Amino acid sequence: xxxKQFLALTSLPFLTSRLSTFAQPFLFSSEKKVGDTQKKIIKxxxxxxxSKIGIIAPASFITEEDFETxxxxxxxxxxxxxxxxxxxxxxxxxxxxxLERIEDIHEMFSRNDIDGxxxxxxxxxxxxxxxxxxxxxxxxxxxxIIGYSDITALLVAIYSKTGLITFHGxxxxxxxxxxxxxxFVDVLMLGKDYVExxxxxxxxxxxxxxxxxxxxxxxxxxxxxxxxxxxxLLVNLIGTEFDFNLNDKILFIEEVGxxxxxxxxxxxxxxxxxxxxxxKAVVMGxxxxxxxxxxxxxxxxxxxxREVLIDRFGSLGIPVIYGLSFGHIKNKFTLPIGVSAMIDxxxxxxxxxxxSVI
Numbered sequence: 185x186x187x188k189q190f191l192a193l194t195s196l197p198f199l200t201s202r203l204s205t206f207a208q209p210f211l212f213s214s215e216k217k218v219g220d221t222q223k224k225i226i227k228x229x230x231x232x233x234x235s236k237i238g239i240i241a242p243a244s245f246i247t248e249e250d251f252e253t254x255x256x257x258x259x260x261x262x263x264x265x266x267x268x269x270x271x272x273x274x275x276x277x278x279x280x281x282x283l284e285r286i287e288d289i290h291e292m293f294s295r296n297d298i299d300g301x302x303x304x305x306x307x308x309x310x311x312x313x314x315x316x317x318x319x320x321x322x323x324x325x326x327x328x329i330i331g332y333s334d335i336t337a338l339l340v341a342i343y344s345k346t347g348l349i350t351f352h353g354x355x356x357x358x359x360x361x362x363x364x365x366x367x368f369v370d371v372l373m374l375g376k377d378y379v380e381x382x383x384x385x386x387x388x389x390x391x392x393x394x395x396x397x398x399x400x401x402x403x404x405x406x407x408x409x410x411x412x413x414x415x416x417l418l419v420n421l422i423g424t425e426f427d428f429n430l431n432d433k434i435l436f437i438e439e440v441g442x443x444x445x446x447x448x449x450x451x452x453x454x455x456x457x458x459x460x461x462x463x464k465a466v467v468m469g470x471x472x473x474x475x476x477x478x479x480x481x482x483x484x485x486x487x488x489x490r491e492v493l494i495d496r497f498g499s500l501g502i503p504v505i506y507g508l509s510f511g512h513i514k515n516k517f518t519l520p521i522g523v524s525a526m527i528d529x530x531x532x533x534x535x536x537x538x539x540s541v542i
Contacts, residue, residue, distance in 0.1 A: 223347035238292030241279035244307025306333030336413030438511030469511035
């Protein structure tokens with residue numbers, strides 16, 4: 185199959201005979217650069233019908249009512265939700281103290297009866313756990329793990345430390361509409377080796393944005409491994425042992441609730457860190473609620489989000505696009521960290537060009 189050609193989308197049943205394919209995890213024989221070290225890329229086993237999915241809350245807490253929502257979401261795929269030991273604990277704004285949340289991560293990776301891991305929600309707290317995680321345990325027990333927002337820190341740290349492909353996508357309490365379900369199935373259950381990501385841009389709605397639909401900032405096309413997630417979480421990893429490498433990568437980013445000057449500050453940090461010097465392309469989802477709420481008294485007026493993105497990214501000399509379907513929005517792609525993808529800004533075409541599970 186020509187990797188440059190995009191396949192037409194077809195309606196696929198969630199459960200087919202292909203879902204019974206259940207290979208063993210393996211390491212690629214070739215090494216790819218992960219973070220600042222050489223790690224072998226690990227592809228987890230695909231999720232199949234009746235798989236047991238461990239539910240963890242590495243950041244903010246959830247309620248038992250939230251768990252019932254998660255159960256129903258997974259039942260729509262014929263999957264079984266299994267709560268972790270400390271799932272309903274609370275420690276202020278956190279889902280239990282750090283050791284309790286670490287215990288749940290380790291439990292779900294070590295249990296042989298658990299086929300994948302779904303983070304219940306984002307919020308705040310995941311970066312607190314990174315130095316406490318047993319990455320060797322995870323490397324020896326590779327599984328699908330999926331989440332977004334604050335979960336970015338966990339996904340990138342696991343990938344950088346172990347080489348395990350992780351997944352930026354819906355959390356347990358997300359709205360699993362038909363769009364989100366399709367990409368969950370295509371990527372995690374069917375394990376397609378070519379997935380065209382066709383965006384349905386969010387409309388302005390109540391939260392005014394200076395950007396409506398797709399914004400083509402810099403034209404061109406590129407291929408590279410995907411890495412990314414929430415912008416503020418990525419920036420917070422810079423300079424730590426969980427830092428990431430963007431050389432020959434396609435960076436994908438999204439954000440929520442940050443005013444333009446804060447987005448400017450974070451993008452400037454990426455630029456000043458020289459991480460974008462050898463980056464292949466930047467793909468942005470929707471930056472939700474990221475326009476000016478009130479003028480900061482330090483400034484007489486503000487740039488818009490559109491102006492910030494064009495100013496900061498417009499001179500990089502690589503393809504840059506904004507408005508694809510991921511982030512704090514209803515329609516969510518499932519984006520694997522560590523898998524090869526391609527972007528063609530001119531044609532607004534974005535695709536995974538290898539499978540992310542086996």
